[in-house]
Amino acid sequence: MLEEKSVDTSQLKGRDFLTLLDYSSDEILYLLDSAMKLKQAQQQGECPKVLAGKSLGMLFENASTRTRVSFEVGMTQLGGHALFLSPRDLQIGRGEPISDTAKVLSRYLDGIMIRTNSDEKVAELARHADIPVINALTDNYHPCQALADLLTIYEQKGDYTKLKTAYVGDGNNVAHSLLIGAAKVGMDITIATPKGYEANPEFVNKAIEIGKETGALVKVTNDPVEAVKGADAIYTDVWASMGFEEEQKKREQAFSGFQVNQQLTAHAKDDYIFLHCLPAHRDEEVTAEVIDGKHSCIIDEAENRLHVQKAVMIALMA
Structure with a gap:
C-alpha cells in the first residue's frame, strides 16, 4: 500500500476535480491509496455502496470509450446512477447559458462529469454549480x-x-x-x-x-x-x-x-x-x-x- 497520509477528508467533500494543481501531494496520494483499496475490494468481490441514491450527470461533447464506461460502471459499483448526456440532450448547444445549466443540474444531481475541449467552459460550469464538477478531459488537462x-x-x-x-x-x-x-x-x-x-x-x-x-x-x-x-x-x-x-x-x-x-x-x-x-x-x-x-x-x-x-x-x- 501507499504510505498512509493524514488528509482531512471533509475538506475533499463537495470540491471540484478540475486539475491536479488544485490538490496537494498528500491529497493525491490519498486518492491513489483509496483507489488501490477499492481495486483490491473489487477483486475480492466486494464494493462499498457508498454512493447509493446518488446520481452523476456525464456531459460529453467528445466521444470516448474508456471515460464513459469507467464512470458509468464505477457509479453502478458504488450503488449510484449515471446519466449519459450528449450535446443532443443538452440545451447548451442551443444557446442556454452554462450558468443556467449548472444551476439546474445542481438541483437534480449529486455530481457532474464533463468531457469537452474548453477549459473555460468547465471552469464556468464549476463556478455556477453547487455540486462537484469532475474534469474528464479538456484541451489542457486530463x-x-x-x-x-x-x-x-x-x-x-x-x-x-x-x-x-x-x-x-x-x-x-x-x-x-x-x-x-x-x-x-x-x-x-x-x-x-x-x-x-x-x-x-x-x-x-x-x-x-x-x-x-x-x-x-x-x-x-x-x-x-x-x-x-x-x-x-x-x-x-x-x-x-x-x-x-x-x-x-x-x-x-x-x-x-x-x-x-x-x-x-x-x-x-x-x-x-x-x-x-x-x-x-x-x-x-x-x-x-x-x-x-x-x-x-x-x-x-x-x-x-x-x-x-x-x-x-x-x-x-x-
Whole structure:
C-alpha cells in the first residue's frame, strides 16, 4: 500500500476535480491509496455502496470509450446512477447559458462529469454549480488519466521517489497532467517533444516549482533518446489528438523520430514499463512489438481509470 497520509477528508467533500494543481501531494496520494483499496475490494468481490441514491450527470461533447464506461460502471459499483448526456440532450448547444445549466443540474444531481475541449467552459460550469464538477478531459488537462497512470506505475514499481518516467510525443493535455502528477508525487519526469509541439511552458514551470518541494526532477527536451535514457516507464500518446486530425500528415513528418520502438526503448532500464492512454495507432507513435510486448501495461492502466475515478467520486460525493 501507499504510505498512509493524514488528509482531512471533509475538506475533499463537495470540491471540484478540475486539475491536479488544485490538490496537494498528500491529497493525491490519498486518492491513489483509496483507489488501490477499492481495486483490491473489487477483486475480492466486494464494493462499498457508498454512493447509493446518488446520481452523476456525464456531459460529453467528445466521444470516448474508456471515460464513459469507467464512470458509468464505477457509479453502478458504488450503488449510484449515471446519466449519459450528449450535446443532443443538452440545451447548451442551443444557446442556454452554462450558468443556467449548472444551476439546474445542481438541483437534480449529486455530481457532474464533463468531457469537452474548453477549459473555460468547465471552469464556468464549476463556478455556477453547487455540486462537484469532475474534469474528464479538456484541451489542457486530463487529471483522471494521470491518476490512472500514477496508480499503474506504483503497482508495477512500488515507489515514486526513485523512479524516472519519460513521455515521448505531443506536448498535449495528457503530457500536462502527467507532468503535474509526477511532480506532486515526487517522481522524476522528462518530456520529449518535437520542436513546435512542446508542452505549455506555464505547466512545465509549475511542475518544476512543485518538484523543488517534492524532490522530483522535471525536464523537457527535443531529444527522445535523452528522455528515455535510464527510464523506468515510457509513455506516449497519439501524434494527432482529437481535434487535430487535419494535421495528421504534417504531424507524421514532425514526429517521425519520436516513435517508441525497440531502438528507443533500448535506452531505458531493462525492466521498463510501457504506458499509453489509448486509443493507440500501432506502428505510428508506437510499434506493435512494444505496445503488445511484455513491457506493456496499457490494459492495467485502462482498468485503473475505473478505480481512480471511483476514489474521486467517493471523496467528492459520498
